[in-house]
Amino acid sequence: MLQGKERAAYVQNMFDRIAGRYDLMNRVMTFGQDQRWRQFVIQQTQLPRGGSLLDLATGTGDIAFAALNADPSAHVIGADFSVGMMLVGKKRPNGSVVRWSGADALNLPFPSDSFDAVTAGYLMRNVIDIPRAFAEQMRVLKPGGRLVLLDTAPPPDNLLRPFILLYLKYGIPTLGRLISGNPDAYQYLPESTQKFKTPDELAALMRAAGFVNVAYKTFMFGTTAVHWGAKPR
Numbered sequence: 001m002l003q004g005k006e007r008a009a010y011v012q013n014m015f016d017r018i019a020g021r022y023d024l025m026n027r028v029m030t031f032g033q034d035q036r037w038r039q040f041v042i043q044q045t046q047l048p049r050g051g052s053l054l055d056l057a058t059g060t061g062d063i064a065f066a067a068l069n070a071d072p073s074a075h076v077i078g079a080d081f082s083v084g085m086m087l088v089g090k091k092r093p094n095g096s097v098v099r100w101s102g103a104d105a106l107n108l109p110f111p112s113d114s115f116d117a118v119t120a121g122y123l124m125r126n127v128i129d130i131p132r133a134f135a136e137q138m139r140v141l142k143p144g145g146r147l148v149l150l151d152t153a154p155p156p157d158n159l160l161r162p163f164i165l166l167y168l169k170y171g172i173p174t175l176g177r178l179i180s181g182n183p184d185a186y187q188y189l190p191e192s193t194q195k196f197k198t199p200d201e202l203a204a205l206m207r208a209a210g211f212v213n214v215a216y217k218t219f220m221f222g223t224t225a226v227h228w229g230a231k232p233r
Contacts, residue, residue, distance in 0.1 A: 011126050014185045015059070016084030021180040023060055023088075029175050029186075030220065037150055037219055037226060038066045038121065044148045044228045045117035047074060054079060054115045054140060056105050057123035061089035063150070064098045067119075077110075079103035108136045115140055121150040125196045134209035141231040147211060149202075149227040152193040156222040164223060168193065199225040 018025070026034045041063055047053055050073040055064040058078030067076050079101040080086050086100045103109055105120075105127055118137050127133045137147050155164040168190035176186025197205065199216050202225070206214045211229030218225045 008128050011188075012081050014182075014188060015080075015082035018180050018182050018185045019060065019082065019084040019088045022085065023062065025176065025179050025186070026062075028179060029172055030224075033220060033224075035062070035066075037224060038063050039070075040217070040226055041119055041121070041148050041150050042066045042070050044226065045119060045146050047071065047117050049073060051075070051116035052114065053077070054108075054110065054118045056080075056103070056108075056118060056120040056137070057126070058098075058100075059085040059089065059121065061086075061092060061095070061098055063119050063121050064089075065092065065094070068094065068097055075099075077101055079105075079108070081105070106132050106136060108140055110140045112139050113142050115145055116142055117146045117148065119148045119150075122152065124149055124202065125151050125192050130197075130205055131209060134206060134211070138210055138231055143231055144233045146228060146230050147206070149225075151202075151225060151227075152189070152196065153199050153218065153223055153225045154194050154196060158222070160221050164221060165194075193223070199227070202227055
């Protein structure tokens with residue numbers, strides 16, 4: 001697998017290529033569960049009424065729109081380095097309500113202590129420097145603000161693991177070819193998932209970055225995790 005800046009460039013181009021069918025592919029390969037996970041993410045932000053939310057790796061805005069559905073008075077910025085994904089999001093109903101921003105998760109263009117909550121869906125598995133990404137998320141959060149992450153997780157070692165590995169190796173790339181026309185992109189997803197941090201490891205990195213009250217919950221037989229933590233007051 002590519003590393004460093006080459007990997008970052010590959011991921012950026014990949015998301016631009018799959019933007020048109022990204023949402024449909026997510027619904028299909030998660031059996032429709034991804035929308036429920038995003039609602040859980042918004043619940044864990046504990047966003048105050050009319051609060052400010054930065055959604056990183058916003059893609060087409062699924063988490064951003066979930067936040068606005070929960071509180072239409074929220075101030076939501078959706079940030080991503082894939083312009084193609086955000087262009088799709090802008091065309092969605094109420095797409096103009098979200099403030100869209102091209103942004104590098106390792107060098108965020110926002111002032112310190114700006115947001116009540118930061119969310120990120122499928123970001124941490126793709127960044128090339130996890131501690132730096134956490135440092136930027138910590139910086140832009142207000143004291144007491146919450147970080148909530150949604151991402152895939154390596155299949156846990158249980159009786160379902162062989163079947164999950166088969167689905168990752170053959171099922172997802174096949175769906176990617178049939179639905180998005182980009183099997184390579186959906187070959188990357190299972191490969192990067194298996195090499196990603198376990199939920200415990202990612203939680204430990206959050207604590208090392210200074211986040212407090214860190215916890216997580218897993219879904220879909222342990223292959224998806226939502227982590228949360230807070231910036232100290």
